[in-house]
Amino acid sequence: MHIPDGYLSPATCAVAYAASVPFWRVALKRVKKAMNSRQVPLLSLFAALSFVIMMFNLPLPGGTTGHATGIGLATVVIGPWAAMLAVSVALVVQALFFGDGGVTAIGANCFNMAIAGALVAYLIYRLVAGRSPLASPRRVVAAGVAGYVAINFSALLAAVEFGIQPLLYKDAAGAPLYCPYPLSIAIPAMMIGHLTIAGLAELAVSAGVVAFLQRSDLSLLRATAGNVRESEEARPQGAPRSLRPLWLGLATLCVLTPLGILAAGSAWGEWMASDYANSAARHQITSASFNAAVPQHAPQGLARLSSVWTAPFARYAPPYIRGAAFGYLLSAMFGVGLIVAGFLVLGSFTRSAMRAGPDSA
Amino acid sequence: MSDFHPNAKGGFIENTLEGLHFAIERALYAEVSASRTGLLQRLDPRVKVAGLFAMVVSVALATKLWSIAAIFVLAVALVAVSSVPVRAVASRTWIGAFVFSGAIALPALFLTPGTPLYGLPITLQGVRTGSFLVMRAETAATLMLVLAYTTPWTHILKALRIFRVPVVFVVILGMTCRYILLMLDTAHQMFESRKSRTVNRMSPAENRRLAIASSGVLLHKTLQMSDEVYLAMQARGFHGEVYVLDDFAMQARDWFALAAFAALAAASILVGR
Numbered sequence: 001m002h003i004p005d006g007y008l009s010p011a012t013c014a015v016a017y018a019a020s021v022p023f024w025r026v027a028l029k030r031v032k033k034a035m036n037s038r039q040v041p042l043l044s045l046f047a048a049l050s051f052v053i054m055m056f057n058l059p060l061p062g063g064t065t066g067h068a069t070g071i072g073l074a075t076v077v078i079g080p081w082a083a084m085l086a087v088s089v090a091l092v093v094q095a096l097f098f099g100d101g102g103v104t105a106i107g108a109n110c111f112n113m114a115i116a117g118a119l120v121a122y123l124i125y126r127l128v129a130g131r132s133p134l135a136s137p138r139r140v141v142a143a144g145v146a147g148y149v150a151i152n153f154s155a156l157l158a159a160v161e162f163g164i165q166p167l168l169y170k171d172a173a174g175a176p177l178y179c180p181y182p183l184s185i186a187i188p189a190m191m192i193g194h195l196t197i198a199g200l201a202e203l204a205v206s207a208g209v210v211a212f213l214q215r216s217d218l219s220l221l222r223a224t225a226g227n228v229r230e231s232e233e234a235r236p237q238g239a240p241r242s243l244r245p246l247w248l249g250l251a252t253l254c255v256l257t258p259l260g261i262l263a264a265g266s267a268w269g270e271w272m273a274s275d276y277a278n279s280a281a282r283h284q285i286t287s288a289s290f291n292a293a294v295p296q297h298a299p300q301g302l303a304r305l306s307s308v309w310t311a312p313f314a315r316y317a318p319p320y321i322r323g324a325a326f327g328y329l330l331s332a333m334f335g336v337g338l339i340v341a342g343f344l345v346l347g348s349f350t351r352s353a354m355r356a357g358p359d360s361a
Numbered sequence: 362m363s364d365f366h367p368n369a370k371g372g373f374i375e376n377t378l379e380g381l382h383f384a385i386e387r388a389l390y391a392e393v394s395a396s397r398t399g400l401l402q403r404l405d406p407r408v409k410v411a412g413l414f415a416m417v418v419s420v421a422l423a424t425k426l427w428s429i430a431a432i433f434v435l436a437v438a439l440v441a442v443s444s445v446p447v448r449a450v451a452s453r454t455w456i457g458a459f460v461f462s463g464a465i466a467l468p469a470l471f472l473t474p475g476t477p478l479y480g481l482p483i484t485l486q487g488v489r490t491g492s493f494l495v496m497r498a499e500t501a502a503t504l505m506l507v508l509a510y511t512t513p514w515t516h517i518l519k520a521l522r523i524f525r526v527p528v529v530f531v532v533i534l535g536m537t538c539r540y541i542l543l544m545l546d547t548a549h550q551m552f553e554s555r556k557s558r559t560v561n562r563m564s565p566a567e568n569r570r571l572a573i574a575s576s577g578v579l580l581h582k583t584l585q586m587s588d589e590v591y592l593a594m595q596a597r598g599f600h601g602e603v604y605v606l607d608d609f610a611m612q613a614r615d616w617f618a619l620a621a622f623a624a625l626a627a628a629s630i631l632v633g634r
Contacts, residue, residue, distance in 0.1 A: 004462065005505075006497025010421045028529060040529065041590040044536035045583045048544040051537075052579060055380045055548075056572050070576075077580065089530075089537050096517060097509050097538070098387065099454055099502050103414065104421050171424050173475070175489035178497075180469040208573030209580060216577065220584070 005102030017107030072147025072206030144207030399443035412622025428633030466491035
């Protein structure tokens with residue numbers, strides 16, 4: 001992931017430097033404002049820590065090893081702005097003194113790993129962790145996912161930077177002057193390694209160290225935790241959990257119901273009597289039934305009972321709705337509404353029965 | 362440079378110890394090398410930083426292979442006149458850069474569309490683009506190694522002020538360099554003590570747990586040390602303002618070297634385009 005000199009054109013490097021400078025300036029300002037002079041040794045030591053963590057060859061399933069950058073961990077402990085500075089400093093030291101990453105590519109490496117990585121890691125961590133308590137396993141998962149997504153996002157940025165080089169810069173003979181691989185090769189080549197190996201290393205370090213900190217020093221997770229629910233005990237006994245996430249999930253599922261239109265054919269065993277007379281439907285039934293012979297006519301019982309009840313939303317497509325997707329959505333809302341209304345009625349009966357219980361006892 | 366090593370030999374502890382040892386050794390070697398009496402060691406760090414950065418940029422801008430090759434020869438000459446053994450540069454930079462960039466460039470020989478070469482399944486354009494990649498990486502790495510091996514690291518960081526890098530950033534970089542050595546040493550001691558207590562080979566899962574626990578312990582040590590360093594800084598009168606002692610003084614040979622670097626960079630940019 002550390003891009004060496006010569007892989008990116010000077011123009012790309014200049015753009016990457018120009019893109020990084022505003023973030024560095026804002027980060028320096030925010031860091032100064034937030035923790036004044038105490039931040040100077042903290043950033044230095046975190047940069048040193050990030051440098052050392054990058055040297056750990058983490059053993060991974062499958063017999064390979066991978067390096068983590070520590071971006072997920074740094075973001076969770078000291079926040080995105082301080083993390084982007086600390087990891088940038090580590091990358092500058094690596095480029096200047098250890099030959100890991102190019103000097104002209106410092107801007108690109110910092111933008112990909114330190115800046116974009118920290119912002120993505122923070123966004124994912126806060127999104128997944130929500131308001132969960134500091135000691136919650138959800139925070140371990142959140143840190144792992146944050147590290148994994150951040151490193152893969154950084155890899156994708158690097159791949160795009162590599163992939164645009166042959167489109168932009170060629171010599172007179174048509175040979176690419178910098179990275180020779182187009183986007184179609186650069187993106188899969190970078191992403192396969194990061195989605196599987198480097199991503200797992202980042203996931204393991206981020207999640208593992210957060211789990212370690214939960215047992216050793218919980219206060220270190222407080223800085224980036226936001227508005228935390230202190231603990232499950234803080235919730236009054238018997239008080240209901242918030243149903244908001246459930247409602248949101250239900251609404252999302254309703255919106256996604258038109259995806260059913262994408263499925264070809266009908267579900268096995270859910271055939272209609274009229275399908276037996278339709279040659280295309282008969283072919284589908286045969287192929288879905290391991291080529292078993294389909295009866296010439298619809299079974300008598302099926303034909304008789306299918307006319308007993310005609311559903312108002314037959315096949316999730318009311319006849320008065322033109323758009324199939326809208327029909328699905330309307331059917332979902334109607335179905336969910338009916339179920340919720342049914343349970344509300346049931347709930348009101350149960351509550352009145354419980355109220356009547358103690359009096360009658 | 363690579364992010365993963367599918368064929369890493371030895372156990373996790375041994376590999377990590379080896380990596381940490383290599384980093385410490387490289388840092389110490391740079392200190393020793395920078396204190397030798399060579400041509401570049403005598404120059405003002407600002408001249409070296411500006412001049413060698415300009416050469417790296419000219420390598421990046423070059424569109425002719427021979428101009429990159431000429432700068433590479435110049436970089437080797439600088440190594441030779443600076444009392445830095447060429448063998449040390451070869452083992453620390455050339456082999457690593459060649460293997461890494463060569464592995465990346467190799468498929469390009471076959472995949473780059475163009476004129477087939479001598480009836481082989483490779484193209485002229487593929488060979489050219491692969492050569493650009495490897496030669497640029499080798500030359501730039503050599504130039505940066507010349508800088509790192511002829512100048513104390515603290516002087517390089519101080520010299521970054523000529524690029525208007527904020528003072529706070531320079532101070533953080535300087536402290537990072539100082540504490541990288543300390544952290545490397547701490548990590549080295551942690552793994553060495555663990556190795557001395559380990560009798561059998563550890564399973565991958567145990568190694569993973571060890572790596573994660575070590576990262577956590579190092580994190581704790583980092584924060585503890587950060588507080589101690591801050592208190593020490595306060596005890597010495599630190600109020601949040603940072604200053605860099607700018608004791609560099611340009612002499613006649615520095616001006617001459619600066620002019621030589623500028624002329625070489627300008628010439629290679631003009632001719633190499």
